[in-house]
Amino acid sequence: MKKLLTLICACVVFVSSAQNQYNIIPLPQTVTPQKGQFVIKSNTNIVVSTNDPAFKQVASMLADQLGAAMGTTPKVVSSNSKAVSNSIQFVKNDQLTEEGYTLNVSSKQVSIAASTGKGAFYALQSLLQLLPNQIFSKEKSTGITWSVPNCSIADAPRYSxxxxxxxxxxxxxxxxxxxxxxxxIALHKLNNFHWHLTEDQxxxxxxxxxxxxxxxxxxxxxxxxxxxxxxxxxxxxxxxxxxxxxxxxxxxxxxxxxxxxxxxxxxxxxxxxxxxxxxxxxxxxxxxxxxxxxxxxxxxxxxxxxxxxxxxxxxxxxxxxxxxxxxxxxxxxxxxxxxxxxxxxxxxxxxxxxxxxxxxxxxxxxxxxxxxxxxxxxxxxxxxxxxxxxxxxxxxxxxxxxxxxxxxxxxxxxxxxxxxxxxxxxxxxxxxxxxxPLAIGGFTTLEKIYSYEPTPTxxxxxxxxxxxxxxxNVWTEYMQTSDYVEYMVFPRASALSEVAWTKKELKDYSKFSERMKVHADRLEKLHVNFFKGFLK
Structure with a gap:
């Protein structure tokens, strides 16, 4: 069974993030690429320009993840200035929606704006996906240039x-x-975990x-x-x-x-x-x-x-x-x-x-x-x-x-x-x-999930x-192990995240498939036992 669960094509090749730099899933509402990049260095600070504790919490999450990957943890500092160079800055903007955010990357600074900690957190997920995929590894990575491609992102979810x-x-x-x-769930900007706790069994x-x-x-x-x-x-x-x-x-x-x-x-x-x-x-x-x-x-x-x-x-x-x-x-x-x-x-x-x-x-x-x-x-x-x-x-x-x-x-x-x-x-x-592996029946491919339109005409x-x-929904009659659950859920839940987050007119399965090749590498680094048949 284990061999069957981890069955993959022997020649799967993941696309490097350097080849296509804006592989964010779910797709943001607008991404404007720009020339250049911001390089995170050992002396780069994370600056929080608000007293909101939720923003400080998100900033600390970013520091911890960078620290685990880089070996040195950036400092999280407070400042009222909105133009701190060589920094990743969190700014509160009450004009944005509850879960919306902007993410602006220049060669001097990364600026994240949101009205709530939720928005800041979703900006963080996008920022992490702009970094080299080694950021998702649980081990320190050496020889990596921790750069973020310059861009401007304005984003908010389609559904609450x-x-x-x-x-x-x-x-x-x-x-x-x-x-x-x-x-x-959080990585994919989903916001509800439905925990089915009681059953006949x-x-x-x-x-x-x-x-x-x-x-x-x-x-x-x-x-x-x-x-x-x-x-x-x-x-x-x-x-x-x-x-x-x-x-x-x-x-x-x-x-x-x-x-x-x-x-x-x-x-x-x-x-x-x-x-x-x-x-x-x-x-x-x-x-x-x-x-x-x-x-x-x-x-x-x-x-x-x-x-x-x-x-x-x-x-x-x-x-x-x-x-x-x-x-x-x-x-x-x-x-x-x-x-x-x-x-x-x-x-x-x-x-x-x-x-x-x-x-x-x-x-x-x-x-x-x-x-x-x-x-x-x-x-x-x-x-x-x-x-x-x-x-x-x-x-x-x-x-x-x-x-x-x-x-x-x-x-x-x-x-x-x-x-x-x-x-x-x-x-x-x-x-x-x-x-x-044995399943309850039915046939639901990655593309079929991606094609779903939740709002009836x-x-x-x-x-x-x-x-x-x-x-x-994930019913586990035939899923005895966590590995099996992961295999059945991913990457299909990645498609679901784009159905839930991204505007209908922006969806394009062929482009999603290309971004998923990079996202698959992230799932690998997170040790997710996902179905790899879509990479063939």
């Missing part, structure tokens, strides 16, 4: 929401990998009020071998969860890189692991549930009793104490209704609340949770199934079953995030399945404003 998802319910990944994943977050979630729900007795429903199992217990201290560590790490971490706690479906620990929240409380050992969708779902809502509110309260994110994801997808149809209690609720049917009951369930999350000053996100039975008042829809869910939400004046399976699901094959200009962004 730019996300990358990771499912840790099917397979669990250590904190060290989660941090690396966040680093790669495993609950991955410590909830102190309900210790059996860690003791029981985080573990499964074995795992299916090969494809789902193969009826072959490995017979090996599997488990893992993040302690609350680890979650805090990850959230703080992401915050320092201007990445928002969105937790997902699945409900009312995809909850068999919960019922293995707390069967009283199911429709058959006397049943002996087990954490799922196969992939797929399970009929065992949460029952909308008051005790269940109290459980979920208690869980979400602890989750919201750990995650400062404005957005809280509650899943809401793929909830079979069979047990609700057979439950006298559920049918009584449908009749009492005049809900019509089980789809109305799902809407009732989601509205209850939406009201609670809203009362805490947060916003609820759900997969597009939350549209069934009527959309909850404050919900944001994540449209995965095509684009219809996002279109319907926008027409009802709800915000939507576009994440259609046919374009941005990174668990799909990216090359001939005969030559690739069916919407009016006013409705289009409700399409707040785009996200790629």
């Amino acid at each position: 929401y730019r996300g990358l998802h990771l499912d840790v319910g099917r397979h669990f990944f250590p904190v060290s990998f989660i941090k690396k994943y966040i680093d790669l 495993g609950w991955r977050i410590e909830i102190k009020r309900y210790p059996k979630l860690a003791e029981i729900a985080s573990k499964r007795s074995q795992t299916v071998v090969g494809r789902a429903y193969s009826k072959k199992f490995d017979g090996k217990p599997y488990g893992g969860y993040y302690t609350q201290d680890e979650v805090k560590e990850v959230v703080a790490y992401a915050k320092a890189r201007f990445v928002n971490v969105i937790p997902e706690i699945e409900m009312p479906g995809h909850s068999q692991a919960v019922l293995a620990a707390y069967p009283e929240f199911g429709c058959n409380p006397d049943k002996i549930y087990q954490t799922a050992t196969d992939w797929g969708v399970y009929e065992d779902v949460l029952c909308p009793r008051e005790e269940t809502f109290q459980f979920l509110e208690n869980v979400l309260t602890e989750v919201m104490e750990l995650f400062p994110s404005e957005y809280i994801h509650i899943g809401g997808d793929e909830c079979p209704k069979k047990q609700w149809k057979e439950s006298r209690f559920c049918q009584e609720i449908i009749k009492r609340e005049n809900l019509g049917d089980e789809h109305g009951l799902q809407s009732y369930f989601i509205r209850r949770i939406d009201k609670f999350i809203t009362s805490k000053g947060r916003k609820m996100i759900g997969w597009d199934e939350i549209l069934e039975g009527g959309l909850s008042p404050n919900a944001i829809v994540m449209s995965w079953r095509g684009t219809e869910g996002g279109i319907a939400a926008a027409k009802e004046n709800h915000d939507a995030i576009m994440t259609p399976g046919g374009y941005v699901y990174l668990d799909h094959y990216q090359a001939d399945p005969k030559t690739e 069916e919407l009016s200009p006013e409705q289009q404003k409700h399409i707040i962004g785009v996200q790629a």
Whole structure:
């Protein structure tokens, strides 16, 4: 498997950054090349011309990265002067948008302007990509001229929401990998990490009020071998969860890189692991549930009793104490209704609340949770199934079953995030399945992702404003290792970053492909196990 994951063409040749100097991904809105270069020397200073601590934080990041690569760390100093020669200077400009920046490079100085630390951080990512690629190596590089080509860049993102998802319910990944994943999100100017923490196959977050979630729900007795429903199992217990201290560590790490971490706690479906620990929240409380050992969708779902809502509110309260994110994801997808149809209690609720049917009951369930999350000053996100039975008042829809869910939400004046399976699901094959590791199916190439246009033309200009962004999703049924995740995610997430950041009229796949040859070298130096078939 390892050989298959690292399969590459023996004669891959990476294009040197000297050959094409402006290989920034995602592509900025404007890049104006100029003659000459700025050379970073041992006495070059990093100057911060603002008291904003976020700018000082970004300046320190730059100093640390230069220091690791050059062997000498530039000084970070404060100065009110805007014309300090032989310096890389950070200036605050309140006229720029929240995530926008300008980056001006002359032979005397590099000047970065932004209105917030976010903008300064994204300018830093562009600056690093203008430097020789050895800047991304974890080891000191000798014999390198640390130069930046002269240019003028004015930049800002197309969408405010730019996300990358990771499912840790099917397979669990250590904190060290989660941090690396966040680093790669930040490098690509994405700003949301959607952390899918609970599933039928495993609950991955410590909830102190309900210790059996860690003791029981985080573990499964074995795992299916090969494809789902193969009826072959490995017979090996599997488990893992993040302690609350680890979650805090990850959230703080992401915050320092201007990445928002969105937790997902699945409900009312995809909850068999919960019922293995707390069967009283199911429709058959006397049943002996087990954490799922196969992939797929399970009929065992949460029952909308008051005790269940109290459980979920208690869980979400602890989750919201750990995650400062404005957005809280509650899943809401793929909830079979069979047990609700057979439950006298559920049918009584449908009749009492005049809900019509089980789809109305799902809407009732989601509205209850939406009201609670809203009362805490947060916003609820759900997969597009939350549209069934009527959309909850404050919900944001994540449209995965095509684009219809996002279109319907926008027409009802709800915000939507576009994440259609046919374009941005990174668990799909990216090359001939005969030559690739096992995947769930589908076929989504780098070019196909790059071609995706998130804003539907069916919407009016006013409705289009409700399409707040785009996200790629990574479901890990067949991704047992972090190497495998990297292989499936990159370089396709690089294409997604340009879909999310760059104006539609500036996109050009052939030019993107050329820049990706240089970006591939960066990924190599960052020790990312990416798919290299696109370099052939």
